[in-house]
Amino acid sequence: MMMKSVQRALTFGLVLAVSGMASAAVVLKDGHPSKYFVKNGDTLWDISGRFLQEPWQWPEIWQINEEISNPHLIYPGDEIRLSYVDGEPRLSVKRGVEETVMSNGTVKLTPRVREIANDQAIPAIPASAIQSYLKEGLVVDRQEIIEAPYLVGGRDRRVIFGEGDTVYARDTKTQWEGLEQGYGFYRTGEQYVDPDTNEVLGYEARQIGLGRVSSHDDDMISLRVTDSSEDLRIDDRLFSTEDRRVRAVLYPSAPDTKIEAKVIRFFDRLNSVARNDVVVINKGLRDGLKEGNVLDIYGQGEVVRDRQQGDMVQLPRERTGSMVIFRVFDKVSYSLIMESTRPIYMNDIAESPAGSY
Template identity: 65%
Template sequence: MMKSLRRILCLGVLCLGMGSIASAVVADTVQLRDGHPDVYYVKKGDTLWDISARFLENPWQWPELWHDNPQIDNPHLIYPGDEIRLSWADGEPRLTVRRDGNSRTELADGTVKLTPRARELDRDSAIPAIPMNAIQSYLKEALVVSRDEIRDAPYLVGGQDRRVVYGMGDTVYARDPDDQFENAPPRFGIYRVGEEYVDPETDEVLGYEARQIGLATITAHDEDMVTMKVVRSSEDVRVDDRLFPQPDRLVRAVLYPHAPAEKTTGHIIRFFDRINSVARNDVVVINKGERDGMEPGHVLDIFQQGELVRDRQRDEMVRLPRSRSGTLVLFRVYEKVSYGLIMESVRPIYMKDIVESPEGSY
């Protein structure tokens, strides 16, 4: 039996990278999923979203059922082997975590075998909020740039042997009129500027997609010309490709799904590697960004616009009601656009579908 709880609370969102806490007052109905477990043992490969979905109709509401536990200082940092338990206090559901030094293995008959072991926990071993393998390349390699950034970026002017295309191991030459290579890291990403992002409502150009096609390191510097060696390429490197600094580290998303503080409405404006529609675990771009209050971790519901049909009785065109088709979580936010991962899809999701703050969260 689905149980509902209407509460008003202050939801704190921890931003590890900035070391700050943002809070928002949320009035919402928390619904437990039919058939939810009372106890769940966290396994390697789990995500916070999927675990939450075992208990809740809306997985992003995870913190609203959290019960303060002196042993666990952050409900977003959950580790394999933790025991998550749903209990009731004063008629209200709450979630708690039990953490000890035992490794748990669930046997075929449903019993749980405990094996004592030492546990050393760090943030990197915590389960991620959303599937990292679906977004890692977009975190590390995708860029959205302005026309001015394209114009001012260093660019390739040629290479050895008078060829027109280059690849891994080749020597290429780049020009840097604005001295951006000076005191810069030795490794640069090679990017090809492509898709123009345009707002479907205002026709404003929101930015340009810069797709990384390779990596190069600087081997020599002569005034505004640099010599570089291509150390990696996913496709042919060409003259006029742009160069942007490339951090030499593994990028890991640190985000916690939560609703925007205010109502937000936008549209999906870009697919990747899909033609007609997308679904769960696909990445999309929306026409909202930092200037609209978006931040990594924001959850948005997706709606299909109702079909435009003719009312034959009155001889006029009317639009049918929209229908919810899924949910996405933003993981990369730029000034005017954001990248989001589709976490749930109940039907195909199409270009220009509406994205909106979850109902009841504003």
């Protein structure tokens, strides 16, 4: 029986934990190594991809070594070993060693003491690829936009503002109930529309600046603009700037129910995306998705003419990659492309991994 892992952590501003994973069969990759030494720049996904056909299934065969301190974290210098228990594959970690030169010139090898911060462990997925989306990306509905506090002006009768300026914002809805010290300035951007139903799924809110509250008077506050990526303007909205960098917890698992989604948004790409690019799909919390869910990606088959029959036919779809959901809103989700064998296009299909439902 395959071991089910609980409480697996891998932290570098991100934490990888495992809870209730789908029981799809684990298949070792052809030509897999028997051991691997962890290096700086590695991610858990890349390491597990050396051993497994499906890297997200790592926790299915992970074996904790209770003899070492904090066996849930993996650091550069550690050794990942593949072994078999009752005929079933197991992966385990052996801590790296450090060399100590003794007074007589001999070298003593001892297990490395882990008195270092957890955020020096290797990440589950490339943290740098998603950090800005964790901090700055929001998807809101029309009512949230209408009710959000908004910028009404600044000093010297100016209409645009930037870093170092003092600006004023108004909250007519709740009059700053639960006032915070910091806020983000946001501008409404892309409208997300379901390609199948034409339902408006939400609006992208882009963070264009940060501000610190300096004073409060009824429904008005004064803020010092501490950062701006572009000019701030009257009517820009304000939302809380909770720090999501260390709160992001990924659960590498198949969705609890079968998911069939489509890619509906690229960032900074025109025609296609590939590994380490971020996309938006048209499914979210209401569909049962959660952070850490893994989806396979399929390219739509080309429509061609059958020269024998004279009609148009669609070629079979092909699996072109996989993605990990790292941020979930009500009706859409942000995903990181983890693997891509071919370019990934708008309206490509993202669905639950085969064998997990």
